Amino acid sequence: MEEANQQLWQAVLGELELSLSKASFTTWLKNTFIIENEDGRIVVGVPNTFSQAWLKQKYHTDIYRIIQSKSKERIKEITYKVQTVKNYCQEQEQIKKTIIAEAKQFQAEVRTRPAIGEQAIGLNAKYCFDSFVVGKGNELVHAAARAVAEKPGLTYNPLFIYGGVGLGKTHIIQAIGNEIQRHSPQKKVLYVTCEQFTNDFINAVSSGRTEKFNATYRTPDVLLIDDIQFLAGKEGTQETFFHTFNALHQSDKQIVLTSDRPPKAIATLEDRLLSRFEWGMIADISQPDLETRIAILETKCQEKNFPLERDIIQYITLNIQNNIRELEGALNKIIAHHQLNHIPPTLENVKKVLFSISSASKQSGAVSARQLIELVSEFYDTAMQDMLGKSREKRFAFPRQVIMYLLREELRCSYPTIGHELGGRDHTTAMHAHEKISGLVENDEKLRQEINLIKQKVYAH
Template sequence: MTLTANSVWENCLNYIKDNIPEDAFSTWFLPIRPAKINGNILTIQVPSKFFYEWLEEHYIKILKSALQRELGSEAKLVYSILMDQKSQGRDPYTVRIPSSNKEKPQPQEVDTPIQLDKSRLMNPFVIPGLQKLKIDSQLNPNYTFDNFIEGESNRLARAAGRAISKRPGGTSFNPLFIYGGVGLGKTHLVHAIGLEVKELHPDKTVLYVSTEKFTQQFIEAVKNNNQNDFIHFYQMIDVLIMDDIQFLSGKAKTQEVFFHIFNHLHQRGNQIILTSDKSPADIQDMEQRLISRFKWGLSADLQNPDYNTRLEILKQKLEKDGIIFPDEVMDYIAQNIDTNVRELEGSLNSIIAQATLNKREITLELTARTLSKLVQTARKEISIDYIQKTVCEYFKVSMEDIQSKTRKRDVVQARQLAMYFAKQYTKASLASIGSQIGKRDHATVLHACKTVKNLQETDKAFRGYIEDISRKISD
């Protein structure tokens, strides 16, 4: 009896089905199609590189066992990964089940590639159940290059963004990793890039998504058992823009999925644009393989705007609103608000509100009085490192102590309070907090938070500690 690819693979599936859960079988094996058989070499088609890597990581043993039952101990398996029409001209990725034979067979070209039916994928940005795959870019039309003021603080990032707009995926800036503090224009810039790509390349699919939204969608996909749709949806995007990528810290499963999406897009020459509040090297609790990929293209930082840039930002804002400020007032604001664009715009709004409500002219005196209050109440960025230092100073323990394994009562107390305040004042995950405070796990952080809350309710002195430290952190 002549063996065929279909008959061999069908027998393999019958064996695999009896040895793994039904939902896993449906998700990871039913989409596979047998392509060719050549002696003891079976070639199968899988929808994506992520699919192949998942099989290799989780099911290689059962695949090997099933295939050797059919083709003997020298059996080999070749994966052919053909995502869509763009891949037909490329060699397929191949992996073979190891054998004692050192000679490696050549990759097999597939005669009839299996195409991904994009019309059937679920779009995580629309109401579940709708099959129409019309992707809204999620871009803000108000964030354009025309109203993004260029200066020394952002010139490199802006120039790279314009280059990408002309040739998305065709420059060496892939990925483009833009980082900087709060309010410096990261989100504005990536929206501007996306809008210009859409204008110059209407055939390109552009998508902006916050990392928090991406994570929520992934959790929902896992809950509804449609991870494949989620992954394939993002693998279709021509220009993917992800904001605040640092929020992947500590989220191992979401990092795993994003890693495979990133690889797929990058290998196809699709453009990836990321923003973060810190450079790739400074992101905590991120897999090193992701960090290394963030560095593949261009990392461009946005710094605090200089005086001339701040002045231009003020002029543009006032011109847009049809308001005139005296030159001396403009100069005063630009000289004294030197943090970020958000603070500049906030100062203008405060001055305008004061003048309007009190029916006063906008003068240098009014401006100085208003800004003095604004500057005094401006809060510093609260980081886990800052919280640790504040707690250490309060209890007069060292950072080395709080990071150590010591179980001394005063140090344990300080460590638990640092974890508690880190959860209260930052958006870091429990795993990220634990990693930065003594390399503890998320369960330790959760226990610390519960302990602090219990003591807060039962111990008057401890409640005083919390109030004192909270004031110090907020000041």
């Protein structure tokens, strides 16, 4: 494949050289090459951003025409990526070393679990649709999950579920698997975290057992992967997941993925994976409203056989709003307080327990302005220096305005302080940004979800 790409690009360069001056050809086209050529989409490597811009603006039409004339398939897209020939070759030669290095880096985080096989599929029977409390924030996800469980491989494939920490993503993805197993026990359902997938792949490459890995991951009728954002920055793992995805999807096997952010917000995710994640349905889980939190807490009390008065449940849910995990954690703390100290769960005693949780959270979870800037920069896949810099490009200016909005809303910073934190800007700039984002949040559902996700990261920090 590389040889064919090289021959194709040499033909392109040969024709362009005939119509350009030697100076122009050397300046803009020397050290260019084809990085990728797949499904009619071609990525051309260029040595710097100047060449990238020039080829896009001046020579793109000619390059497209020449490549199309020499290709049997229709060329859908040609893009230009800054990457030197030397670096590209080094990357290709070092793929295996990189993968093995990833193994060492994440070895300490490998989670103990049973061996993958016909009987050990990673599902936990406690996660089912009956115990999943449906509310405004998750009704779309619940409906989509039900549809997938009824007709796996035929409806919403893949199903991509995203939302903040502790909102029920693991519950709903496992409920899909358990429901399919209940109705169709002959179907093979495999649930893993993305971290597990990554480490299995790394171990397979290290030990030369990739065939066994492929047999494990490319044969299930249903593949459920939790926390797919873990793929970010792992080129080798993304490559094998791409082929795993294709093998399953082409065989009408169901794929369900969860993430803490939407596909477009996953940093360094390859475009070909991004496009595949968008093939089916993308559904988000947002923070539960008060009624849903009350219903969830009542369900948890029933499960734990620990009844609480209605006014106590309402007090807890009014004070614990971020996610379901925190809600259950508070209930566990109340139960432990009752059992260990033999103190009845009265409203007054529950208030004391929640106060201790709140105080500990504030002491350990306080976020500085700089940390918030880092979190937003990471979320929008931009560099810190760009957030603090002077560029007015939309890809930098908009995240910068979101930072100003959050500094005001969450940390209660003054406008002069916000301006100072963002590279010494005038306080009126901070005021304008806060007003603009406040207005957009009212009507833009996508932005509202993004800001909620960022807030959840801030408070989970």
